[in-house]
Amino acid sequence: MDYTLIDGKATAAAIKAEIKQEVEQIVANGGRRPHLAAILVGHDGGSETYVKNKVLACEACGFQSTLIRFEDDIREEELLGTVERLNKDDSVDGFIVQLPLPRHINEQRVIETIDYRKDVDGFHPINVGRMAIGLPCFISATPLGILTLLRRYNVPTSGRKCVILGRSNIVGKPMAQLMMQKQWGDSTVTVCHSRSQTLKKECREADILIAAIGQPGFVTADMVKPGATVIDVGTTRVPDSTRKSGYRLSGDVRFDEVAPLCSFITPVPGGVGPMTICTLMLNTLSAAKKEFYK
Numbered sequence: 381m382d383y384t385l386i387d388g389k390a391t392a393a394a395i396k397a398e399i400k401q402e403v404e405q406i407v408a409n410g411g412r413r414p415h416l417a418a419i420l421v422g423h424d425g426g427s428e429t430y431v432k433n434k435v436l437a438c439e440a441c442g443f444q445s446t447l448i449r450f451e452d453d454i455r456e457e458e459l460l461g462t463v464e465r466l467n468k469d470d471s472v473d474g475f476i477v478q479l480p481l482p483r484h485i486n487e488q489r490v491i492e493t494i495d496y497r498k499d500v501d502g503f504h505p506i507n508v509g510r511m512a513i514g515l516p517c518f519i520s521a522t523p524l525g526i527l528t529l530l531r532r533y534n535v536p537t538s539g540r541k542c543v544i545l546g547r548s549n550i551v552g553k554p555m556a557q558l559m560m561q562k563q564w565g566d567s568t569v570t571v572c573h574s575r576s577q578t579l580k581k582e583c584r585e586a587d588i589l590i591a592a593i594g595q596p597g598f599v600t601a602d603m604v605k606p607g608a609t610v611i612d613v614g615t616t617r618v619p620d621s622t623r624k625s626g627y628r629l630s631g632d633v634r635f636d637e638v639a640p641l642c643s644f645i646t647p648v649p650g651g652v653g654p655m656t657i658c659t660l661m662l663n664t665l666s667a668a669k670k671e672f673y674k
Contacts, residue, residue, distance in 0.1 A: 381606060383642040386529050388651040392658035395528070396440045399661055403442040406668075414668035415444040416500065416660075417466055417475035421459065421485070422452030426617070427478045433657050434476075441661045446472070452482045459485060460493050467495040474500030474518075474667040476660070497673040500663040503550070512557050516672045518663045523554045525655030526590065526611055527564055535588070535609050535644055542567040543582050545599070545632065546592035551613055555590055596630035601637040609644040613652050629653075 407413060416438055420431045431447065438445035448462060459477075466475045475498055481487050491499075496506040502520035510517035530537055542559045546552035552571060559565030567588065572579045574593070583589055583603040591599050592613035604610060614632030631648030639645050646652055666672060 381640060381643070383639050384533065384644045386533050386611075386644055386646045386651060388525070388529060388646060388654045391529060391532055392654035395658050396437060396661060399441040399665055402665065407442075412471075413442060413444045414473050414664050415446070415471055416664045417446040417448065417472050419448045419450070419459070419462060419466075419475070419477045421450045421454055421478070421481055424480070427480075430657070431478055434660065437657045437661050438664075441665075443661070443664060454482075454485075456485045456489070459490060463490060463493045467493075467498065472498065474498045474664045476501045498667060500660055500667055502554075502663065508549075508554070511554060514561050514563060518666070518672065519558070519659075520550055520554050521656045521659040521663065522551050522592075522613060522652060523558055524662070525652055525659040526555065526613070527558060528659065529611070529646070529652070529655055530565075530588075530609075533644060537588060538566040540567050540587035541570070541585055542588040542590065543570045543572060543586035544590045544592065545572050545579075545583070546594065546613070547571055547573045548592065551592040555592070559588075559590075591632035593632050595632060597632070597634045599633040599638060601634070601641060604638050604641045606641050607643050608641065610638060610642050610646070611652065612646050612648050615648060615653055 403413060418431050418434055420427060435445050435447060466472050477490055479487060491503045492505065494504055496504040499507055500518055502518040507517045511519050542565060544552055544555050556569050556571050559567045560569045570582050572582050580603050584605050586605060586608055588609045589604065590611045594614060594616065596616045596618055610633055612631035612633040616630050617627040618630040620628040629649045635647060
């Protein structure tokens with residue numbers, strides 16, 4: 381079967397160009413550039429890369445960006461104080477605290493301290509709750525990025541069976557909520573995880589399989605229905621001595637054996653990853669335009 385490769389990199393580049401055009405129009409009309417701030421704690425390699433890419437994406441979109449760095453021994457009170465300062469700063473439209481945080485800091489407390497009107501990551505309980513009942517809000521970047529790819533590639537979702545592998549707060553749960561909702565996926569949704577007893581059977585029945593389980597090569601050919609759409613959210617660093625970096629990114633799907641069965645599939649890298657950062661830019665533009673919250 382000939383499959384269509386869902387190119388997240390190209391789609392993200394196209395969307396960032398659209399955002400830049402809109403931003404230049406806003407500035408030409410006397411408005412100010414959207415401003416995204418990011419707080420980075422410590423020196424986690426993955427987080428460093430993500431934040432660097434977010435700063436580059438801001439440049440591509442014509443945004444102003446601010447990066448606030450702390451060492452990983454920062455006291456929680458100091459971090460919360462910085463969050464409060466950004467909450468009150470009218471020149472900042474949206475901001476993120478890059479996760480994961482060091483163990484001695486309560487992540488949930490930090491997330492709940494962020495003003496939900498500036499929570500462009502979509503992690504605050506108010507945004508999560510509004511998303512769950514279909515109200516306008518900031519939707520977390522990875523699920524919204526996946527939905528954007530499905531729409532741009534005209535993948536049929538209404539009435540289709542969608543299986544989501546993984547139940548994280550950042551991907552699995554919001555993805556299930558959105559794929560269920562009439563205005564988004566309008567699908568019949570099943571969520572599977574590491575304890576699901578009929579996991580392979582459920583996957584084999586899926587028209588759309590979204591793998592976000594965090595285990596490299598977990599999805600094999602015998603788990604995929606011919607003609608299915610497979611979205612691979614996995615990005616695990618796997619040691620690779622042939623690479624300059626010493627590692628390569630591996631998805632949750634064994635691409636080479638699964639792809640021939642699919643109608644649509646995302647690669648890793650270059651699939652969902654670029655869309656996650658691109659969607660953060662869309663959320664920042666919405667924050668600057670006060671689309672959801674006045």
